[in-house]
Amino acid sequence: MICANIAHLRGRIAETARKSGRNPDDIQLLAVSKNMTVEKIEEARQCGQKMFGENFIQEAQAKIEHCDPSIVWHFIGHLQSNKAKQAARLFQLIETVDRLKLAQALNRHAAHYGKILDILIQVNVGQEKQKSGIPPQGAEQLIRETRKLEHLRIRGLMTIPPYADNPELSRPYFRILKKLADEFSKKGYFTNKAPLILSMGMSADYTVAVEEGATLVRVGTAIFGNRI
Numbered sequence: 384m385i386c387a388n389i390a391h392l393r394g395r396i397a398e399t400a401r402k403s404g405r406n407p408d409d410i411q412l413l414a415v416s417k418n419m420t421v422e423k424i425e426e427a428r429q430c431g432q433k434m435f436g437e438n439f440i441q442e443a444q445a446k447i448e449h450c451d452p453s454i455v456w457h458f459i460g461h462l463q464s465n466k467a468k469q470a471a472r473l474f475q476l477i478e479t480v481d482r483l484k485l486a487q488a489l490n491r492h493a494a495h496y497g498k499i500l501d502i503l504i505q506v507n508v509g510q511e512k513q514k515s516g517i518p519p520q521g522a523e524q525l526i527r528e529t530r531k532l533e534h535l536r537i538r539g540l541m542t543i544p545p546y547a548d549n550p551e552l553s554r555p556y557f558r559i560l561k562k563l564a565d566e567f568s569k570k571g572y573f574t575n576k577a578p579l580i581l582s583m584g585m586s587a588d589y590t591v592a593v594e595e596g597a598t599l600v601r602v603g604t605a606i607f608g609n610r611i
């Protein structure tokens with residue numbers, strides 16, 4: 384089932400990319416494995432899936448050490464500064480950096496581990512009060528400060544649009560993130576040694592996200608089924 388789901392997703396991502404005049408190879412699939420067992424993660428890995436996303440540090444810690452070391456792990460949940468140390472150790476990329484204090488903590492711990500940690504800046508494009516992410520108007524300032532931290536490498540932007548049951552309603556938010564990313568790219572804010580990452584789109588709206596320029600879609604339910 385998991386293999387068939389992944390194959391189906393990859394097919395739809397590729398088809399949507401081609402229809403939008405994009406190269407399918409420019410879009411990565413992140414398998415969101417929160418609440419899923421090590422066995423299910425291994426099943427997905429054996430179908431060729433290499434990147435996985437987790438939302439909770441404790442859960443990730445318990446699972447990652449039992450998973451194949453070839454897996455690339457992204458942290459996609461809300462990150463408290465007091466968990467930055469474990470995050471810097473366990474993950475290759477933190478998608479949810481939304482404040483300087485957190486960036487500084489990650490930088491300090493990445494230095495301690497002797498690594499350069501890839502990060503994305505999470506933008507709260509919908510400006511929802513209850514949601515993590517820096518509001519769009521604060522993103523530039525945060526990026527300018529974070530760029531000075533030598534053990535972090537800003538790879539791009541990430542967003543979670545307001546919840547909607549119609550994927551079309553996510554489109555304007557994806558557009559805003561893409562526009563911001565283009566603007567910041569022009570200013571040379573992101574590393575130019577690796578392709579820019581635009582992380583947007585989940586099970587319900589990943590095709591819309593691909594149409595609007597996503598280079599990474601984060602998909603859980605459509606791979607593993609419902610979480611409960």
Ligand SMILES: *Cc1c(COP(=O)(O)O)cnc(C)c1O
Pocket residue numbers: 415417438459460543585586587601602603604605
């Ligand atoms: C859970 C989660 C996803 C995956 O959601 P699905 O609807 O199951 O695909 C993607 N991104 C983030 C940030 C998540 O927390």
